[in-house]
Amino acid sequence: MNALVHFRDVSKLFGNDFALRDINLEVERGKITALIGPSGCGKSTILRLIVGLVVADTGEIQFDGEQIAPGTIMKIRRRLGYVIQDGGLFPHLTALRNLTLQPRVFRKKRDEIEKRIDELCQLTKFPNSALDRYPLELSGGQRQRVSLMRALMLSPELLLLDEPFAALDPLVRVNLQRDLKEICARLQQTVLLVTHDLAEAAFLGDEIALMNEGRIVQRGSIADLRAKPANEFVREFISAQRGLVQL
Amino acid sequence: MNARAPTRSSGFQSAVYLNRQLGTCGSLIIVLILLTGFSVSADPVIIGSKKFTESYVLAEIAKQSLERAGLKAEHRQGMGGTIILWEALRGGGIDVYPEYTGTIAEEMLKQPGASIAQIRNALSAQGIAMTDDLGFNNTYALVMRRDRSERLGLKTISDLRAHGELKFGLTHEFLERRDGWRPLSERYQLAPSQVLGIDHALGYGALSKGEIDVKDAYSTDAKIGDYGLVTLIDDLHFFPQYKAVFLYRKMLAAPASHALNDLSNSIDEARMIRLNSKAERTKNYAAAAQRFFGATENSSPFVSETFRNKLLRWVTRHLELAGISLLLAVIVGLPLGIIASRGGVIWHTILGITGVIQTIPSLALLALLVPLPFFGISARTAIVALFLYGLLPIVRNTATGLQDISRPLRESAVALGLTAGQRLRKIFLPLASRSILAGIKTSAVINIGTATLAALIGAGGLGEPIISGLNLNDHVTILEGAIPAALLALLVQFFFDLLDRVLIPRGLRL
Numbered sequence: 001m002n003a004l005v006h007f008r009d010v011s012k013l014f015g016n017d018f019a020l021r022d023i024n025l026e027v028e029r030g031k032i033t034a035l036i037g038p039s040g041c042g043k044s045t046i047l048r049l050i051v052g053l054v055v056a057d058t059g060e061i062q063f064d065g066e067q068i069a070p071g072t073i074m075k076i077r078r079r080l081g082y083v084i085q086d087g088g089l090f091p092h093l094t095a096l097r098n099l100t101l102q103p104r105v106f107r108k109k110r111d112e113i114e115k116r117i118d119e120l121c122q123l124t125k126f127p128n129s130a131l132d133r134y135p136l137e138l139s140g141g142q143r144q145r146v147s148l149m150r151a152l153m154l155s156p157e158l159l160l161l162d163e164p165f166a167a168l169d170p171l172v173r174v175n176l177q178r179d180l181k182e183i184c185a186r187l188q189q190t191v192l193l194v195t196h197d198l199a200e201a202a203f204l205g206d207e208i209a210l211m212n213e214g215r216i217v218q219r220g221s222i223a224d225l226r227a228k229p230a231n232e233f234v235r236e237f238i239s240a241q242r243g244l245v246q247l
Numbered sequence: 248m249n250a251r252a253p254t255r256s257s258g259f260q261s262a263v264y265l266n267r268q269l270g271t272c273g274s275l276i277i278v279l280i281l282l283t284g285f286s287v288s289a290d291p292v293i294i295g296s297k298k299f300t301e302s303y304v305l306a307e308i309a310k311q312s313l314e315r316a317g318l319k320a321e322h323r324q325g326m327g328g329t330i331i332l333w334e335a336l337r338g339g340g341i342d343v344y345p346e347y348t349g350t351i352a353e354e355m356l357k358q359p360g361a362s363i364a365q366i367r368n369a370l371s372a373q374g375i376a377m378t379d380d381l382g383f384n385n386t387y388a389l390v391m392r393r394d395r396s397e398r399l400g401l402k403t404i405s406d407l408r409a410h411g412e413l414k415f416g417l418t419h420e421f422l423e424r425r426d427g428w429r430p431l432s433e434r435y436q437l438a439p440s441q442v443l444g445i446d447h448a449l450g451y452g453a454l455s456k457g458e459i460d461v462k463d464a465y466s467t468d469a470k471i472g473d474y475g476l477v478t479l480i481d482d483l484h485f486f487p488q489y490k491a492v493f494l495y496r497k498m499l500a501a502p503a504s505h506a507l508n509d510l511s512n513s514i515d516e517a518r519m520i521r522l523n524s525k526a527e528r529t530k531n532y533a534a535a536a537q538r539f540f541g542a543t544e545n546s547s548p549f550v551s552e553t554f555r556n557k558l559l560r561w562v563t564r565h566l567e568l569a570g571i572s573l574l575l576a577v578i579v580g581l582p583l584g585i586i587a588s589r590g591g592v593i594w595h596t597i598l599g600i601t602g603v604i605q606t607i608p609s610l611a612l613l614a615l616l617v618p619l620p621f622f623g624i625s626a627r628t629a630i631v632a633l634f635l636y637g638l639l640p641i642v643r644n645t646a647t648g649l650q651d652i653s654r655p656l657r658e659s660a661v662a663l664g665l666t667a668g669q670r671l672r673k674i675f676l677p678l679a680s681r682s683i684l685a686g687i688k689t690s691a692v693i694n695i696g697t698a699t700l701a702a703l704i705g706a707g708g709l710g711e712p713i714i715s716g717l718n719l720n721d722h723v724t725i726l727e728g729a730i731p732a733a734l735l736a737l738l739v740q741f742f743f744d745l746l747d748r749v750l751i752p753r754g755l756r757l
Contacts, residue, residue: 051662077664088659092677092752101673102663134754150663 010059032191034205081151089135096131141172198241291319295344298325305345307536316506327703340624347489379511380490403482416459469524565708569694576637584645629701637690644686648679688743
């Protein structure tokens with residue numbers, strides 16, 4: 001029972017199509033679990049189920065022993081951090097205001113908030129002086145750093161990252177991936193990362209779950225997947241991406 | 248660091264939040280309506296008039312007669328049409344107004360051909376009394392330019408039958424009246440190729456320029472003489488008698504009803520035409536009425552209001568009407584827009600209803616509101632009508648502004664663990680602020696324009712000179728109202744542009 005999140009036989013239908021089919025998954029504490037697979041395979045839906053943006057049709061999801069349901073979701077959300085592809089920063093608020101929104105709503109003390117922001121700026125290598133800028137005045141990489149800070153403000157037990165670096169150019173992406181790995185190691189952060197980039201999953205993930213057409217096809221380390229692909233799809237998916245990296 | 252102290256409550260559900268908002272709105276509206284309404288007391292005798300010269304003059308005569316009897320009187324000028332005055336009289340919004348026996352029988356009592364005694368009985372049942380006739384018959388007539396009628400050899404209405412090519416320009420009221428165009432054309436078997444609806448005063452201009460050939464008129468119109476027009480003889484005796492009388496509420500105190508009844512049989516047709524002509528020449532109804540009481544031109548005891556004072560009065564009232572109605576529209580429209588933004592049936596219902604209101608012509612909306620209890624002839628009614636017109640832009644812009652917020656931003660707000668109320672206040676409303684403010688700006692400009700119509704129910708504002716100028720066919724008077732109204736609209740636009748800079752978060756203006 002060391003896992004923080006349990007999925008048991010979870011299915012989700014969009015119309016008549018299965019977005020997810022019989023998902024069983026554990027997210028281990030202190031580890032980075034990477035969900036990988038082609039677009040539309042259902043990997044983002046897993047994150048959205050945990051946040052309560054969609055509701056499962058069958059099966060059960062538990063967070064720290066508590067079932068995710070309409071009655072519990074508001075409390076559970078405060079224990080999560082959620083970062084999406086383009087950050088989801090609110091354009092009408094400065095970087096600082098984006099960061100303080102949640103702690104102010106939950107009535108954290110002002111000096112605690114300020115201390116936390118200083119910590120996070122150091123941790124994410126974000127310049128304090130840029131805190132008064134609006135999202136549109138920041139670069140893409142800076143926006144994702146602020147986004148990450150916002151997700152980490154209340155020291156969440158689980159950090160959910162949905163393709164956080166997909167929209168960034170390669171140099172910025174590599175820097176951010178390296179910084180993220182460092183941050184997570186230092187905080188011993190439990191992370192569920194969604195990506196379609198095998199190299200990113202291999203670099204960041206302690207554990208990889210490869211998905212296709214709403215199912216988890218294979219789980220293990222990148223070495224396991226490479227050495228013993230469960231089926232033809234796994235073999236193709238891995239060789240296709242390895243091919244690109246070797247270029 | 249500018250992190251402020253934590254803000255108010257958290258943790259209530261969206262429905263509760265909205266209900267609470269709506270509850271506050273409801274009580275605020277009631278308070279505002281009470282404030283605007285109850286300042287009108289029944290102290291002075293309130294005299295109404297329709298929007299044509301003779302009605303103005305007769306109302307002024309009644310006013311001066313009452314004042315000579317030592318009573319206070321107030322004249323609400325140029326209200327829009329028979330139904331509005333009749334309902335106002337029955338409802339107590341006004342106490343007296345000049346009317347014609349034909350109109351009373353045909354339009355108000357729906358008893359064509361009723362005798363004077365029958366009319367009195369029927370009115371009495373509704374709490375209304377009628378003076379004896381004032382001494383003249385102002386019936387409807389069809390008029391033409393003299394040169395045109397002589398060239399075609401037209402003397403009677405029957406003669407028109409042979410000339411289907413003639414263009415008729417008739418007032419909207421005449422077109423719809425039970426004793427108006429439709430039965431008249433049936434009786435005389437008229438089938439002209441073109442019948443246009445046109446304002447009474449503008450129709451005279453069109454007639455003199457030859458844009459129309461035949462128009463309806465009142466037989467005591469000063470303009471018949473002024474424009475050298477010919478009245479076609481009603482050879483089949485179609486038009487009923489239109490004897491001028493005053494209608495007044497039976498509850499009116501005895502001295503007041505005596506003062507009104509003293510006026511019966513005191514004005515014949517020739518005198519009325521002279522008074523009308525005098526009023527139109529001098530643009531001064533009060534002076535024409537003084538003439539009736541024998542005053543000479545220079546000994547006027549009534550100092551007329553300076554233009555500056557009038558303008559100030561019009562503009563203040565105008566801003567009052569447009570401002571209060573806009574405030575109400577914001578208070579009601581914002582929550583409605585928020586509810587509508589959920590989409591689906593709710594969206595269609597709310598936008599459908601506010602849209603339909605928008606399509607009701609303003610005069611019709613006023614006429615519908617006047618007979619309702621609590622409304623009547625008052626600023627209150629005008630404010631409610633303007634409020635209804637102001638709703639649609641605010642509701643629609645609020646709803647679309649909220650719907651246009653992208654899914655990632657919505658979901659980020661949810662994921663942060665904010666309640667529905669917190670999301671709305673801290674995220675969604677600020678994000679939609681540009682669209683919402685644009686809606687409010689549109690409403691404000693529309694309200695400034697539409698508020699000119701408030702004068703039709705005696706609520707004042709810049710519509711007063713516009714309507715009286717239309718009636719007098721006097722462009723200068725029209726411009727006295729139209730130019731300030733246009734300037735006000737520009738000012739309001741400018742003011743809201745400034746407000747944008749204050750209220751729209753800077754991050755959205757980058």
